[in-house]
Amino acid sequence: MRALSALxxxxxxxxxxxxxxxxxxxxxxxxxxxxxPLASGREPERLAAIAPGVAWLALALSALLSLERLxxxxxxxxxxxxxxxxxxxxxxxxxxxxxxxxxxTGAPLALxxxxxxxxxxxxxxxxxxxxxxxxxxxxxxxxxxxxGASLALGSRRGGLLIAVIVxxxxxxxxxxxxxxxxxxxxxxxxxxxxxxxCAYSTAAVGLSPFAMAAACRNALS
Amino acid sequence: MITALKIGGLALSRGERALFSGLDxxxxxxxxxxxxxxxxxxxxxxxxxxxxxxxxxxxxxxFEGPDGALDPxxxxxxxxxxVGHHDGLKPGRTARExxxxxxxxxxxxxxxxxxxxLDLNRLLDLEVRRLxxxxxxxxxxxxxxxxxxxxxxxxxxxxxxxxxxxxxLGEAMTRHIAGGGMIVAAxxxxxxxxxxxxQVGA
Numbered sequence: 001m002r003a004l005s006a007l008x009x010x011x012x013x014x015x016x017x018x019x020x021x022x023x024x025x026x027x028x029x030x031x032x033x034x035x036x037p038l039a040s041g042r043e044p045e046r047l048a049a050i051a052p053g054v055a056w057l058a059l060a061l062s063a064l065l066s067l068e069r070l071x072x073x074x075x076x077x078x079x080x081x082x083x084x085x086x087x088x089x090x091x092x093x094x095x096x097x098x099x100x101x102x103x104x105t106g107a108p109l110a111l112x113x114x115x116x117x118x119x120x121x122x123x124x125x126x127x128x129x130x131x132x133x134x135x136x137x138x139x140x141x142x143x144x145x146x147x148g149a150s151l152a153l154g155s156r157r158g159g160l161l162i163a164v165i166v167x168x169x170x171x172x173x174x175x176x177x178x179x180x181x182x183x184x185x186x187x188x189x190x191x192x193x194x195x196x197x198c199a200y201s202t203a204a205v206g207l208s209p210f211a212m213a214a215a216c217r218n219a220l221s
Numbered sequence: 222m223i224t225a226l227k228i229g230g231l232a233l234s235r236g237e238r239a240l241f242s243g244l245d246x247x248x249x250x251x252x253x254x255x256x257x258x259x260x261x262x263x264x265x266x267x268x269x270x271x272x273x274x275x276x277x278x279x280x281x282x283x284f285e286g287p288d289g290a291l292d293p294x295x296x297x298x299x300x301x302x303x304v305g306h307h308d309g310l311k312p313g314r315t316a317r318e319x320x321x322x323x324x325x326x327x328x329x330x331x332x333x334x335x336x337x338x339l340d341l342n343r344l345l346d347l348e349v350r351r352l353x354x355x356x357x358x359x360x361x362x363x364x365x366x367x368x369x370x371x372x373x374x375x376x377x378x379x380x381x382x383x384x385x386x387x388x389x390l391g392e393a394m395t396r397h398i399a400g401g402g403m404i405v406a407a408x409x410x411x412x413x414x415x416x417x418x419x420q421v422g423a
Contacts, residue, residue: 003325006326007322010318014311077309078305078309080309081274081309082303082326084274085298221275
């Protein structure tokens with residue numbers, strides 16, 4: 001469908017350029033992943049123990065980066081008016097925006113996460129699971145983040161408000177992912193945490209577009 | 222396809238402030254309407270309400286097709302364009318990319334004729350941030366021609382345009398009206414085509 005592909009292409013190119021795009025997100029991720037171990041002591045054994053968790057938490061923080069502009073720009077410059085008069089319902093528009101955000105920042109970060117974890121001393125065997133968690137969890141971060149971004153539309157200091165709305169909602173995926181990772185490194189069964197993470201992401205992808213569209217309509221009127 | 226717009230007993234408010242109430246307006250195919258009134262009277266809000274972006278406090282906004290009343294949401298999505306001060310053009314993308322997107326999104330595709338009619342050829346490869354206000358407005362107006370829809374809602378369409386391009390837009394409006402289109406425009410200067418004046422606000 002022509003309108004759908006036009007929208008997706010545009011959103012992807014906007015997400016790629018938004019807030020510095022993937023490069024800035026990666027730089028921020030590297031900075032956080034470096035700072036956290038500095039604060040927790042430099043013994044290799046201790047670092048190795050927390051490495052997957054650090055790589056995972058830094059991911060959640062990096063996901064916050066460009067959320068403020070996800071809907072705010074379109075709201076301010078009138079593009080949201082245009083988007084709500086298109087052939088595709090606003091729910092799908094919101095989902096496409098989040099999907100593009102995930103492809104432009106979440107996916108590059110998912111590639112960086114295992115590298116950071118191994119650099120901090122995590123066993124290389126944890127890398128595939130960390131990559132999978134980052135990819136699937138990143139989807140949840142993008143959609144839940146989009147929910148926060150749409151709720152903060154039109155408010156001053158929206159960026160802070162988004163973080164306050166979104167960070168508590170990031171808690172479950174952070175816990176599930178970290179649980180799976182620490183189970184794996186401890187040699188315990190890890191599928192439980194991983195499946196819960198998948199379930200959370202599915203719910204976020206399925207439900208948040210409706211809330212985002214409602215929040216956008218509310219902000220427009 | 223919208224053949225008539227019927228507004229009855231419409232009241233709008235922004236926040237706590239009531240803009241106007243009891244507005245009746247009907248526009249039929251081949252008709253142009255100028256909304257006139259002082260600044261802040263609610264002309265832009267009326268256009269946004271017709272586009273379904275603003276919920277009225279009272280009254281109805283209905284669309285009719287050849288076979289009777291249309292579902293308002295369907296009618297809007299396929300049948301109306303709104304071009305206002307906020308044009309939704311992204312500063313970092315080229316005029317061509319933005320125009321092509323807006324045309325694709327609103328159900329058109331081929332932008333060549335719109336580019337010719339609004340004299341956009343030399344602007345297409347520039348980033349939107351490099352365009353003047355008038356040039357931006359022409360890029361935004363181009364989707365009216367690139368994606369044919371019956372009802373045009375225009376907010377001060379002429380304001381930033383120079384005399385030559387006002388004439389060009391006037392000709393495009395004349396063709397649209399002659400083809401059974403409808404125009405509702407909020408203006409301070411008169412439209413360059415015969416139009417019925419409707420006073421908004423007291």
